Amino acid sequence: MLTFKNPPTRIEVVQTGKGRDLLFLHGAGGHMPNDPLIAALATKYRVSAPLLPGYGRSEGEEGLRDMLDVTLHALDVLEKLKLSKPIVVGHSMGGMIAAEMAAIAHTEIEKLCLLAPAGLWLDDHPIADIFAKLPYELPSLLFHDAEAGRRILTAGGGDMGDIEFLKQFLVMNARRLGMAGKLLFPIPDRGLAGRLYRVTARTLIVWGREDVLIPPVYGDAFKKAISKSKLVRIGRAGHAVGQEKPAAVLDAIQDYF
Amino acid sequence: MKFTWFHLMPWPHMPDDFRQKHRSVWVDLPNRMYQPELGHIAYHQYLDQLEYAEKVGFDGIGVNEHHANAYGLMPSPNIMAATLTRRTSKAALVVLGNSIALYNPPLRVAEEMAMLDVLSGGRLIAGFPVGTSMDTNYAYGTIPSLTREKYAEAHELIRKAWAADEPFAFNGRYTKLRYVNCWPKPIQNPPPVFIPGGGSVETYDFCLDNTYSYSYLSYSGYLRAKLLMEGYWKRVAERKADESPYRAGFAQVICVADTDEEAERLYGPHVSYFYNRCLHVYPGFADAPGYRTIKTIQTGALSQFAPGTGRDYPSMSWKDLTEGRYIVAGSPETVRQQMEELIKTLRVGNVFCLLHIGDMPDDKVRHSTRLFAEKVMPHLRNLWPDWKNHDDRFWCHPMHEPVPTRIAAE
Numbered sequence: 001m002l003t004f005k006n007p008p009t010r011i012e013v014v015q016t017g018k019g020r021d022l023l024f025l026h027g028a029g030g031h032m033p034n035d036p037l038i039a040a041l042a043t044k045y046r047v048s049a050p051l052l053p054g055y056g057r058s059e060g061e062e063g064l065r066d067m068l069d070v071t072l073h074a075l076d077v078l079e080k081l082k083l084s085k086p087i088v089v090g091h092s093m094g095g096m097i098a099a100e101m102a103a104i105a106h107t108e109i110e111k112l113c114l115l116a117p118a119g120l121w122l123d124d125h126p127i128a129d130i131f132a133k134l135p136y137e138l139p140s141l142l143f144h145d146a147e148a149g150r151r152i153l154t155a156g157g158g159d160m161g162d163i164e165f166l167k168q169f170l171v172m173n174a175r176r177l178g179m180a181g182k183l184l185f186p187i188p189d190r191g192l193a194g195r196l197y198r199v200t201a202r203t204l205i206v207w208g209r210e211d212v213l214i215p216p217v218y219g220d221a222f223k224k225a226i227s228k229s230k231l232v233r234i235g236r237a238g239h240a241v242g243q244e245k246p247a248a249v250l251d252a253i254q255d256y257f
Numbered sequence: 258m259k260f261t262w263f264h265l266m267p268w269p270h271m272p273d274d275f276r277q278k279h280r281s282v283w284v285d286l287p288n289r290m291y292q293p294e295l296g297h298i299a300y301h302q303y304l305d306q307l308e309y310a311e312k313v314g315f316d317g318i319g320v321n322e323h324h325a326n327a328y329g330l331m332p333s334p335n336i337m338a339a340t341l342t343r344r345t346s347k348a349a350l351v352v353l354g355n356s357i358a359l360y361n362p363p364l365r366v367a368e369e370m371a372m373l374d375v376l377s378g379g380r381l382i383a384g385f386p387v388g389t390s391m392d393t394n395y396a397y398g399t400i401p402s403l404t405r406e407k408y409a410e411a412h413e414l415i416r417k418a419w420a421a422d423e424p425f426a427f428n429g430r431y432t433k434l435r436y437v438n439c440w441p442k443p444i445q446n447p448p449p450v451f452i453p454g455g456g457s458v459e460t461y462d463f464c465l466d467n468t469y470s471y472s473y474l475s476y477s478g479y480l481r482a483k484l485l486m487e488g489y490w491k492r493v494a495e496r497k498a499d500e501s502p503y504r505a506g507f508a509q510v511i512c513v514a515d516t517d518e519e520a521e522r523l524y525g526p527h528v529s530y531f532y533n534r535c536l537h538v539y540p541g542f543a544d545a546p547g548y549r550t551i552k553t554i555q556t557g558a559l560s561q562f563a564p565g566t567g568r569d570y571p572s573m574s575w576k577d578l579t580e581g582r583y584i585v586a587g588s589p590e591t592v593r594q595q596m597e598e599l600i601k602t603l604r605v606g607n608v609f610c611l612l613h614i615g616d617m618p619d620d621k622v623r624h625s626t627r628l629f630a631e632k633v634m635p636h637l638r639n640l641w642p643d644w645k646n647h648d649d650r651f652w653c654h655p656m657h658e659p660v661p662t663r664i665a666a667e
Contacts (some may be wrong), residue, residue, distance in 0.1 A: 109366025178402035
């Protein structure tokens with residue numbers, strides 16, 4: 001656990017694997033049970049995956065209210081982890097945070113990998129409202145193969161009919177998406193489009209071809225806005241591209257960096 | 258006891274296959290269903306009914322705020338209350354209320370409520386709801402987990418704006434105003450305040466801290482409300498506050514006819530319209546994650562999610578709704594007995610009477626209203642003799658001789 005005084009937060013960090021340093025920032029759902037992407041990355045990299053306050057055992061979400069708060073917090077975490085020129089990888093909301101970090105602290109972040117990042121809004125291609133979705137709708141929203149996705153998401157087990165489990169689930173969901181809402185509700189745009197010009201990192205953008213949450217056209221928009229960037233599309237993959245096709249995402253990262 | 262005749266102002270023209278064709282009465286129901294010419298008729302009929310309620314002796318008449326829905330057509334309750342200031346002269350105007358986290362700046366609420374209080378000669382009872390998640394988060398875009406902080410700041414600004422005698426600066430997190438200067442100021446300073454609550458434990462303390470009346474608004478009736486209200490009264494005792502029943506209110510769907518059978522015949526279809534169409538909310542819009550506090554989820558509000566306790570309105574018959582006391586319906590004597598039980602078991606000094614239900618036509622609304630006023634209300638007046646049936650802290654204080662009354666006398 002990392003502890004910070006300003007704002008007061010305690011951060012759980014999953015650290016696994018050996019190799020060059022890689023920082024992984026999760027999406028709005030947090031780490032998935034036995035997260036397949038983290039497992040794949042750990043075969044080649046020393047992965048540090050901090051949990052945002054509101055997720056897992058990380059605390060102090062009351063002190064993080066907006067995009068700047070979260071971006072500076074993530075930079076504080078990066079600094080405290082003392083990583084050596086890490087590849088900064090972020091998925092979805094984590095990609096939005098990673099892109100903001102790279103825009104604000106562009107001299108500090110040299111290698112950036114955005115997996116289906118949030119943060120832009122195209123009127124002609126509205127992003128689905130995850131805050132109005134019911135739990136049973138999530139697998140088909142996040143995965144191309146919904147059934148396989150359902151198995152990944154529910155691998156932790158638990159019985160929704162059990163009142164105690166249900167209570168814990170609702171508290172967890174309220175903490176996580178309550179925090180995510182500060183960046184993503186009601187529209188996941190906090191002005192990133194106006195700041196992407198500052199990103200000087202070599203940037204790999206990865207998108208699942210079957211992403212129905214943030215349509216692949218957003219990949220082109222990110223590519224256009226970030227000067228040194230490459231866009232890789234992965235077939236038969238939805239929004240959780242890293243969890244659905246971990247080997248392909250790992251390959252893409254290794255190829256590029 | 259204080260009785261407020263409360264109007265929800267629903268859209269009364271939802272089709273029979275509404276539930277099949279639409280997933281929600283709120284947030285994303287296409288507004289092509291709204292027909293302005295029919296809306297004109299409905300608004301005037303509804304306002305006439307509120308005025309009628311004053312005429313037959315209700316203490317208060319009430320309006321509220323909702324957005325993007327066919328359940329209640331008052332995005333601005335203040336506009337409705339403003340029309341009532343001119344056409345009524347005695348009843349309290351219960352504006353329950355303005356969702357203060359939605360206004361930018363929230364000073365607007367302080368100003369408009371002051372206007373209403375001045376216009377009505379001190380008859381305003383103000384309400385400050387957080388608003389439903391459908392309204393506050395989905396329709397008006399407030400970030401769920403910041404809603405309560407924003408609400409608290411708005412409340413602080415409004416109270417300061419009413420209290421101040423000269424301009425001041427307000428440096429809030431959500432609102433920054435170099436010159437707060439509330440013109441006009443309310444006659445009652447401050448007006449009494451009712452807080453609609455739905456089980457947030459923090460709201461109990463908020464009411465006690467500010468001497469506001471806690472109003473539980475629910476459509477599942479007084480039997481199910483008992484647990485929640487016991488929690489409130491327990492908190493009142495813990496805080497060593499007095500136990501004035503006027504610290505609390507409850508909203509109840511009420512239907513009165515000459516006999517129990519007649520009540521079912523007259524009102525059954527409209528009650529069904531209300532429970533099956535007006536309350537048909539898509540679960541994904543009911544409770545945005547972060548809208549409720551963790552403490553509230555951990556304590557009681559959870560019961561609605563527990564297996565076997567979910568509300569299943571579509572399958573409920575008139576018998577289920579009346580025997581389960583979701584609604585209080587029947588002859589004047591039946592209604593009197595059940596209302597007495599409601600008032601005593603929940604310990605409430607305020608009742609918000611929902612006598613217009615769903616798509617009920619005007620003649621039935623007036624019939625039910627008149628029977629309640631004449632044959633039920635008088636028998637319920639003196640249920641709190643220890644409190645002399647009134648608590649000055651929780652009711653309005655009209656001017657002695659307001660202008661509309663004088664004009665009427667001339």
